Amino acid sequence: MSNLPRITFNSTLEDLVSYAFQIDSTTPGRVVAQEFHKNPEIPGVIIVDQDQVTGMISRANFREQMNHLNRKTLYLSQPIQLLVDVIRIPPLILSKYCTILVAANQALTRPKQLIYEPLVIELEPGQVRLVDIQNLLIAQNQLLNFSYDKIQQQNLKLNQCGQKFEEEKSKVKQYQESLQQKNSLIHQQYNEDYSKQKAKLTQYTQSILQLNQHFVRVSERILAETHKAFHSIFLSANLTYRNTEHLFEISEAISRDLEAINSTSQMLGEIIQKVRHLAVQAAVVTYQYDSPKPQGLSKIGFEINRLVSETSKVSDQTNSIASQLKFHLQELRESALEDARISCSILSHIEQAENVIVELEQFVHSSLTHQENAQYDSTDAQYIIHTIERALKCAEDKNN
Known part of the structure; x- marks a missing residue:
């Protein structure tokens, strides 16, 4: 007999109490009767012939025949x-590997008169043992009790899970209510912030439009004043240019006068030389006659010499003045050339300024176009705002 371990759903016939009482088919019945009397717990006897099972007699059938x-x-x-x-x-x-539930099912599905007959389990080839049907049913009952306990535990866990589910369901409901309240507050806050932002945006847009209009007016005034200023500069530059040309003409006239003075001085020098030569000749002629020097001739010579001296001084002064005039005329010419260069530079700057004015006019025209587009964009933005408001209102109606 083997010890009975704890029965589980995986337990087999090998785990049950079994009896190893087998005899040869030629053994007299008296031996079986003696063994049954000696071991009252043995449920039956296995009859073998050359290690082959030929039959099994239960204690109940043996006693009935006796x-x-x-x-x-x-x-x-x-x-x-x-x-x-x-x-x-x-x-x-x-087989010894047959589970208890399968073995009990096969045993109980036998004919009614055979239900309580012992089972024969084959441990190894040629090695068999007996299992009492009562032990099999007890093991099955243990499994049923174990199953019942498991079911009860599962039901208890299921009830606990159900309670937890109800608690979580209640928490979810509370969370949904809290979430709806928060959503309502958020929506309300959003509407308030949206209204404020909308007002700020409208005010900011109006301010930008006003600034843009003011900028356009100021630009137009700047353009008008700039046109006037550059027109005045242009007239002044033309006048400067004409004055410069006039200075050139005056310089040329002065140059011509100086050339005339220079020619006169040269002629005067030549006359002086001739007078001096005549005076020398007269003196020579006078001394050739070895006569006393006439008083009139001496006076003529003296006057001629004095005239020559004064004429020479005048000539030197004339030459000095002519040199100074040439120097001043050269400065005047250089100044006139500088004025001419300045005038050309002014005219160049005026042309550049006119190009800038043209670009500024284009910019002003573009600003006016952008202003009109900004007005259109403002209208589109208001339309979008109204569309969003209608969508929010429809969403609120659907939620309600």
Whole structure:
């Protein structure tokens, strides 16, 4: 007999209490009766012939046959195979790996008169043992009780899970209510912020439009004043240019006068030289006659010499003045050239300024176009704002 371990759903027939009582088919029935009397817990006997199971007789069937007096005398003295042939009950032989639930199912599905017959389990080839049906049913009952306990535990866990589910459901409901309140507050805050931002945006747009209009007016005034200023500069530059040309003409006239003075001075120098030469000749002629020097001739010579001296001084002064005039005329010419260069530079700057004015006019025109577009954009923005308001209102209606 083996010890009974704890029964589980994976337990097999090998785990149950079993009995190793087998005899040869030629053994007399008296030996079986003696063994049953000696070991009352043995449920039956296995009959084998050359290690092959030929039959199984339960204690109940053996006792039933022994209750008949004439049969008892016969079967006790004869081989046990004779009783097997009379009873003709095929044994239910199962593997040791057969689970308890499968074995109980097969045992209980036998004919009614065979339900309580012991089972034969095959441990190894040629090694068999008996299992009492009562032990099998007890093991099955343990499994059923274990299943019931498991079911009860699962039901308890299921009830606990149900309670937790209800608690979580309640929390979710509370969270939904809280979320709806928060959404309502957020929506309200959003509407307030949206209104404020809308007002600020409208005010900012109006301010930008006003600034743009003011900038356009100022630009127009700047353009008008700039036109006037550059027109005045242009007239002044033209006048400067004409004055410069006039200075050139005056310089040329002065140059011509100086050339005339220079020619006159040269002629005067030549006359002086001739007078001096005549005076020398007159003196020479006078001394050739070895006569006393006439007083009139001396005076003429003296006057001629004095005239020559004064004429020479005048000539030197004239030459000095002419040199100074040439120097001043050269400065005047250089100044006039500088004025001419300045005038050309002014005219160049005026042309550049006129180009800038043209660009500024284009910019002003572009600003006016942008202002009109900004007005259109403002109208589009207001339309978009109204569309968003209508969408929010529809969403609120759907939520309600």
